[in-house]
Structure formats: C-alpha cells, structure tokens
Amino acid sequence: MEWKRKDLITIEELTPEEINLILDTAEPFKEILRRNIKKVPPLRGRTVLNLFFEPSTRTSASFSIAAKRLSAETMSISTSTSSVKKGETLLDTARNLEAMRVDMVVMRHSCEGAPKFLSERIEASVINAGDGNHEHPTQCLLDLSTLRENVKTFKGLKVLIVGDIAHSRVARSNIWGLTKLGAEVSVCAPPTLLPQNIEQLPVNVYYNMDEAIRDKDVIYLLRIQRERQKVGLFPSTREYMNLFSMDRDRLKKTKEDVIIMHPGPINRGVELDGDVADGKHSVILNQVTNGVAVRMAVLYLLNGGNKDEKII
Amino acid sequence: MKKSYDRILFKNVNLIDTKNKTIEKKDILIGNGKIEKLGEINDVDAKVIDCQGMYASPGLVDIHTHLREPGYEYKETIDTVSRAAVNGGFVAITGMANTVPAVDTAGTVRYVLERGKDVDLAKIYTYGAVTKNLEGKELAEINDLVKEGVIGLSDDGNTIMDPSLLLRALKYIKMFDIPIVLHEEDINLSEEGVMHEGKVQAKLGMVGIPDLSEDTITYRDLRIAEYVDGRVHITHVSSKNTLDVIKYAKDRNVKVTCDVTPHHLLLNDTYVETFNTNYKMKPPLRSEEDRLALVDGIKTGLIDIIATDHAPHAIYEKEVEFNYAPFGVTGLETAFPVLYTELVKKGEIDIFQLLKLMNENPVKYFKIDIPTRMQEGEDATFMIFKEEDWKITPRYFQSKSRNNAFIGRNVGVRVMFTLVEGDMKLVEGEIKKGA
Helix, strand or coil, X not given: CCCCCCCECCCCCCCHHHHHHHHHHHHHHHHHHCCCCCCCCCCCCCEEEEEECCCCCHHHHHHHHHHHHCCXXXXXXXXXXXXXXXXXXXXXXXXXXXXXXXXXEEEEECCCCHHHHHHCCCCCEEEEEEECCCECHHHHHHHHHHHHHHCCCCCCCEEEEECCCCCCHHHHHHHHHHHHCCCEEEEECXXXXXXXXXXXXXXXXXXXXXXXXXXXXXXXXXCCCHHHHHCCCCCCHHHHHHHHCECHHHHHCCCCCCEEECCCCCCECCCECHHHHHCCCECHHHHHHHHHHHHHHHHHHHCCCXXXXXXX | CCCCCCCEEEEEEEEEECCCCXXXXXXXXXXXXXXXXXXXXXXXXXXXXXXXXXXXXXXXXXXXXXXXXXXXXXXXXXXXXXXHHHHCCEEEEEECCCCCCCCCCHHHHHHHHHHHHHHCCCEEEECECCEHHHCCCCECCHHHHHHHCCCCEECCCCCCCCHHHHHHHHHHHHHCCCCEEECCCCHHHHCCCCEECCHHHHHHCCCEECCHHHHHXXXXXXXXXXXXXXXXXXXXXXXXXXXXXXXXXXXXXXXXXEEECHHHHHCCHHHHHHCCHHHCCCCCCCCHHHHHHHHHHHHHCCCCEECCCECCCCHHHHCCCHHHCCCCECCCCCHXXXXXXXXXXXXXXXHHHHHHHHHHHHHHHHCCCCCCCCCCCCECCEEEEEEEEEECCHHHCCCCCCCCCCCCCEEEEEEEEEEECCEEEEECCEECCCC
C-alpha cells in the first residue's frame, strides 16, 4: 500500500492499514538505529522545521534526531504561545514558512486544531506533535510500535489507560489507534478527569483502580499535571496516589506478564513507583527509542517514501 | 429623511397576505411612500417593474444586531450594517448596547439613531444598557434611554450574574413598558469554554460550554421575572433544556418571549470538527438533538422570534487558532436565504410562519414601527424575493466582515427589492445607487 496523505494530523482519521504501514516502515529504521553509523539518505536536501509553541524536550529532540538520521536539514523554533499571541499570528507564521520553502513542519501547539489550520494553509507537510488536548499521533504510533514488540496481536488485547483522560492528547490518540487495531481499551480515572461525554469514546470506564487492573495486558499511566489539582479536579496528589498510583502492592494484583507504559516525563512516586518504572514490566525506555524510529517512518512516508528503491 | 416620491408599479407579483395566509398574483402601486393600490393596475404614470414569478412580503425585522459603531468601526459601521440589512431583506435592525462607548447614555442613543437616519437604508433601532458601561454593577439612567427611544434594555454578552441586580432592574423598568433582553450564560459554568460540551467536544478535547450554563440561569431569571412580574426576552436560546425551562415559565404566565438564531436552527456541533472559526459563537452550536428541539420550537410557537445575532469580526481576528478567535458570526445577509431554503422549501414551516417569526412578532413584542401586512394605505416598507438557485460566497456580502457560517451553501432564494417607506433601498439585488 502507498501513503497518500500530505499531513499527519490525527490518528482518528487513519485507517488500520495506514497505521500498519507506518509501523511496518518503522521496523527497518529500528535496525538502522542499532548500527554504528545511523544516518541514511532519504531526506537529503529536505528541510524539516520543528515549530514548538509549547515547551517540549523529548518530542522535539526525538523529531530532530529522526530528521537528522534521514539526512534532512533541521531547524527548531520554540516560542511560548503567549508571545506569539501578542505578535505574529499563526497565519503570518505560516506564510513566512511557505516563503522560506520549508518541506515539512513538525508542530506542537496548545490549541486544538492548530496543526490542521496550518496544514490547510501551506503546501509543506505538517506533522502534529501534539495539539492541546486533542491528539498526539506520533506518541500513539510509538506506543503501538513498542507494543508490537511485546505482544502477539492487538486483537482482543486489554489495555487500561489511567489518569487525566479529559486533558490528554496521548489518551485520545491511543484510544483511536488501539481500537482501530482491534484492542479493547479501558480508562480509569476520577470522574472529574474524564470528559463529560466519555461514553462517546470507544472505551470501558472504571473508577476503581484495583478492579480495573486485574485482567489487563497493558497498563498505560498518564502524567498527572499538578495544575489540575489547583483548579479543584481532585483534592490532593496524596489522595490521587492512594486511589490511582501504580505502586508495588498494586503491581501484585495485575496479570503476571503485564506491560507497564508511560508517555513520559514520569513523576516518580506519583503515577507509579520508581521501581515499577524501572522494573521488568516497564517498557518506558523502549517507547523512547522507538519514538525516533517511528518518527523517521512518518517523515519518510510524508516525503513520498521511495517506492522502488530500498532505504539505503 | 429624504424620500423619493416617484410612483412605482410592481407588476405581476405573488403577494403574500400574512393575515389571510394566501398568496395571490397582484400589482402593487407605490406612491407618496405608501402602498397606494393593490390589484390589477394598468395605465398609471409610474415606473413599471415586471416581477413575474417573484414574491412580495412584509420586510424582515431583526432584534439582535451588533452594529459595532461606535467603537469597532473596523468590524462594521452603521453604514455597512445598513447595507447588509437591506441586502438580506431587513427593513429594520436593532443595535446591541455593547459598543464603545456603550449605549448607556442619552447621547449614545441619539448618536446611533441619527447615524441610522443619515445612512437612510434600513431603519435603525437600539437597545440601551441595563447597567452603566455594561458592568453589571449600577443601573444605567434608564429614563433617559427610554426618552431617546430605546426599544428594550440589554447587557447582551455580559450576563447579569448578580440576581439581586436583575431583580431591581426588572422591578424598576415596570414603569416603562419595555423588556430586558437576556443573554443567558452562567459564566461560572461556561468558564473558558469554546464549544458545546458534548459528543464532539469529548473527541476534540477542547474546553466545553455545557448547556447547563444556559438553562440553570434561565430558570433563575424567569423566576425573578415571575416574582416581580417583570418582562424579559431570552435571546439566542440554544438548547432543548433551556426551551423546557421557558415552556415551564410560559405555562405559568411569566411575561417571557424568546428568540433563536438561524445558525442554531440549521447547524450543530459536528461542524466544529473542521476547526473553522465561523462555527465559533456564543452560545455554541449544540447537539443535533438540541437543534431539532429548536426547529420544533419555531413550529409550535414556543419560540417567538428568529434573530440573527449579527456579530461582525475582522477577517484577521477570525483567521486564527479556534481557541483564540472571538465568538460570533454575521447573519443579516444569510438569514432569509438559508431559512427559506432549509425550512420553507423543505416543508418544515410555511412562509407565513417564517414571516411571523421575522416580522410580525418582533414588531409586536418590541413595538417596532414596521408594517406586518401589505395593504393599501400602509407604509411601502416590504421586500420582494424570487426563487433562484445560487451559492453564498463572500463576494455577496455588503457587511464589512466575512465571518459567516453559511459561506459555500447553496440556497434557493434571492432578495431582489427592499423598500422602506416607498424608497427602493435594494434594486434587483443591488444596493440603491448613491447609497
């Protein structure tokens, strides 16, 4: 199958075949990343711009490394949303980028829909690196890629996502990605951290963590943002931890071969205990490694791939 | 007001008689600003316009328009909004008080009304502010505003959050016989919301505005109105639950009327998935279930009026991220074409019901001096339209702004002539020369 889209904006709009194409394309890149010389030529002469309107270390670094491994020229602009709000509009930014003949734009923005807005106004490919609470497609793809290394099939795979679902783009992308590939997704959170209309998403809902974790193959913990507590969505971090933290005791109640995931950066001791994060069930660092391979695959496919030549 | 006293004869028009609910082919003779004669008319000294296949009806009246002047002339002026009005078949529009300065003194009322007369296209009416500078703290000098001719009071976008203030205001205005128009939004519940909290919002992750923010405060305000026997009008009702509250109050004989906008009647929250900021307004587009309840409301008469909430914004203000765009869309020029196409032609309501909602009821409840029936001796203030398929594009707009939710729609009717007191303001779809 061939990749046809100009942009990667959401997982929701992708077909299972498109998702599998990206995951399959990432496999040889994983192999390349294990070599001594990790650079390959497909994006030679291409310019990839990282445009981050929200602070980010790992996603931005991961995209930069991915682009460099593919021999692209890369540039990063990070700017706080507030300063942009006062000055240049996103439309003007888009026009300027167009004028500079950039080939691809990796964009993170605190507003839902901002990457779509940009993609409709420039010819360059746009990759959504996280838009508000909406989607974070490459995070989902790297999670799927990591899971593929550890499970036989997605069909019937029981995945539990724990934490602030309402404000999580990672949760939304993963709910779409996992269900499209046949997994059964559940969420567990205090009701105040679930969207009001959670029944509209294809998930089972739990409030009780001990009950939720019992039969799951994968437990995916989301980062808890302390600001949510400040606006009164839960009374204290302590109470959140008592109810939802993946600690040693809870780990004993899971399936023996459970897989523990987290999009990072982790709050040790909050979403999960340090030794659970570092323990044998955790694939958290594999997620990070696969992030580079998956982003290489996305850049490669959006650039048109190379239908008849091999990658090197 | 300068008037053209030339006689005009519109030949072969299908005349919509709103009283008898009939449509009959007639000629209409206009002279001295009045409808001189209706019937078969030949051999008169008049400019003759053949209107074969066209329809004539009372002109449209809008009770919720943001004129933007004074203060926001870069969005709209009384000149451009008047052009937009007659382009859409409106013969009278009513300005909201949220200008800069606000319409909270006699001077501002006079300014707005005089500017309207100078422009001399549609008739311009205005609300006055309930509270000084729309701040929700102290009552404006309401007697001054009434003396200058406001047709009601409203702090529009700023909900009066203090219930005791609303209670005092409603009590006080009982001596003036005008209603208070309420934008119902409990800001503690809508907070930073940008779209309807529902099915689509759960997917998009944007901050939601629950319908609860509208219906709970509507209930509060209707109880206050009932308590003091005051008169209120609930503007741009957006949800089924709010309608239920209004129904409850009407059943208890509370003095309440309400309106709905064309966009809430025809669009729902799924449009927001495009992130197009022309679907961002307050109250937000709600669920399909809500939309159907609103359509039902205009059929049963629970909803009294259709109002546009014409809210122009400059292109650059709307061409931004959804979260950053201002709320509001224009409506004067698209209201009649989209409503006629989607509701009348599709058999949801008949033309008489549409005219009741857009002419008769606004005139009746807000005491606006516009005829509700075309008859001899009446002011020649009406519109003539024809059924014709065309597509709404930004080029069609006379408004200074382009933020319209119906751009790209195919519609089946076009307003051809708009007359105010015998003067043709819109002539064959073009604004009168020299205006």
